[in-house]
Amino acid sequence: MDLKAPRGTKDILPKEATKRQYLERAFEDLCHRYGYEEIRVPTFEYTELFVRGVGDSSDVVRKEMYTFQDKSDRSLTLRPEGTAGVVRAFIEHGMASWPAPLKLWYKLNMFRYEKMQKGRYREFWQLGCEVFGASASTADAEVIGLLDAYFAGLGLEGIRLEINSIGCPACRETYKAALRAYYEPELPHMCEDCQVRFTRNPLRMLDCKEDSCSRLAEGAPVQLDYLCDDCKEHFTLVRQALDKQGIHYLVNPRIVRGLDYYTRTVFEFVSENVGTQGSICGGGRYDGLVHELGGPDVPAVGFAMGVERLMLEMEAQGITLVEKPGPDLYIASFSATSADALALAASLIRQGLSAETDLMGRSVRAQMKAADRMGAGFILVLGEEEVTSGQGTIRKMADGSEETILLDAIGTYLKENKEGKP
Numbered sequence: 433m434d435l436k437a438p439r440g441t442k443d444i445l446p447k448e449a450t451k452r453q454y455l456e457r458a459f460e461d462l463c464h465r466y467g468y469e470e471i472r473v474p475t476f477e478y479t480e481l482f483v484r485g486v487g488d489s490s491d492v493v494r495k496e497m498y499t500f501q502d503k504s505d506r507s508l509t510l511r512p513e514g515t516a517g518v519v520r521a522f523i524e525h526g527m528a529s530w531p532a533p534l535k536l537w538y539k540l541n542m543f544r545y546e547k548m549q550k551g552r553y554r555e556f557w558q559l560g561c562e563v564f565g566a567s568a569s570t571a572d573a574e575v576i577g578l579l580d581a582y583f584a585g586l587g588l589e590g591i592r593l594e595i596n597s598i599g600c601p602a603c604r605e606t607y608k609a610a611l612r613a614y615y616e617p618e619l620p621h622m623c624e625d626c627q628v629r630f631t632r633n634p635l636r637m638l639d640c641k642e643d644s645c646s647r648l649a650e651g652a653p654v655q656l657d658y659l660c661d662d663c664k665e666h667f668t669l670v671r672q673a674l675d676k677q678g679i680h681y682l683v684n685p686r687i688v689r690g691l692d693y694y695t696r697t698v699f700e701f702v703s704e705n706v707g708t709q710g711s712i713c714g715g716g717r718y719d720g721l722v723h724e725l726g727g728p729d730v731p732a733v734g735f736a737m738g739v740e741r742l743m744l745e746m747e748a749q750g751i752t753l754v755e756k757p758g759p760d761l762y763i764a765s766f767s768a769t770s771a772d773a774l775a776l777a778a779s780l781i782r783q784g785l786s787a788e789t790d791l792m793g794r795s796v797r798a799q800m801k802a803a804d805r806m807g808a809g810f811i812l813v814l815g816e817e818e819v820t821s822g823q824g825t826i827r828k829m830a831d832g833s834e835e836t837i838l839l840d841a842i843g844t845y846l847k848e849n850k851e852g853k854p
């Protein structure tokens with residue numbers, strides 16, 4: 433049997449895992465400094481959650497979900513996105529009664545049956561935030577600001593923020609009527625999907641990828657021209673709050689999110705760099721979703737960002753991420769002292785240092801080579817004489833300088849002398 437990872441999935445090998453850890457830790461750290469707490473939700477949910485939460489007219493629900501029956505004949509779906517599950521948990525655990533606002537972040541893998549292309553996988557990872565309970569424009573401006581700070585912290589350049597307002601249910605009806613009036617005469621020339629969308633949800637016609645449909649979308653009326661007074665004011669305040677943070681943006685009235693539950697602010701961070709052009713991250717406000725899924729009326733705003741897309745962008749911009757650092761100390765040993773070397777390494781690790789020793793029964797010469805290859809800060813050869821006397825010679829790999837010290841004092845010595853010590 434020729435066993436391979438399923439099409440659309442990929443193994444994350446140690447080198448890449450190290451890079452991802454760097455991106456993830458930077459995100460976690462930033463979220464925590466902004467006062468966000470982590471949430472983890474199940475990998476699969478009842479299918480109905482996504483049908484109702486993502487919208488049955490969306491491509492995700494209609495074409496891309498991994499749905500299956502379990503042994504009790506319930507329909508389950510691997511999560512295609514994070515928000516629906518987080519909202520379900522929010523309702524199920526009565527979080528509406530918790531102190532508001534509730535600010536959450538997540539790091540989750542998602543599953544979508546998508547066409548294969550560069551940087552797109554059928555299992556992929558997203559980093560995201562959701563803020564519940566705050567309808568104020570400052571909440572929108574906070575999550576956008578968090579992302580802006582994240583990209584800046586990673587050293588990414590040429591990332592453009594585009595924002596738009598898609599109104600509330602009240603002003604959207606006026607807009608939908610305007611859209612139908614625009615599309616009706618063209619309907620015979622549009623794709624089959626759009627014929628359905630015309631009745632179900634004409635907003636979806638705007639992001640149809642068929643050539644003839646997308647050409648028509650360019651001339652379609654925009655929601656921005658149909659906002660009610662409240663939505664207009666909210667959008668103005670979001671923009672002012674971004675201005676005060678010194679965040680540049682472009683108002684793009686053509687941004688329509690692919691999911692049905694967004695209200696008012698929608699935004700995207702778009703790469704301007706040749707080779708990786710396109711959206712890196714998208715989000716917005718979804719004031720109607722908690723209620724839609726059976727919860728109380730609680731406003732919310734959030735975003736999700738694809739880790740694979742972010743990795744491509746980092747690579748394209750030549751930003752090298754930290755490699756796995758070598759151990760503070762490598763302890764070379766002989767067969768008679770290998771267990772002593774292991775014990776010394778374990779004791780140093782318990783003191784908060786990093787240490788490695790040979791597990792292969794290799795010659796001291798081969799161990800020296802290994803220590804060099806892994807980038808050890810110091811090296812110590814532990815023979816029977818060292819074990820008996822309780823003393824050894826520690827060598828700094830960077831300059832070859834040597835010092836004889838008590839084995840018991842190595843921990844203190846390393847803490848004082850290692851590279852990059854605080």
Ligand SMILES: [Zn+2]
Pocket residue numbers: 599600601602603604659660661662663
């Ligand atoms: Zn409105």
Ligand SMILES: [Zn+2]
Pocket residue numbers: 622623624625626637640641642645
């Ligand atoms: Zn179409």
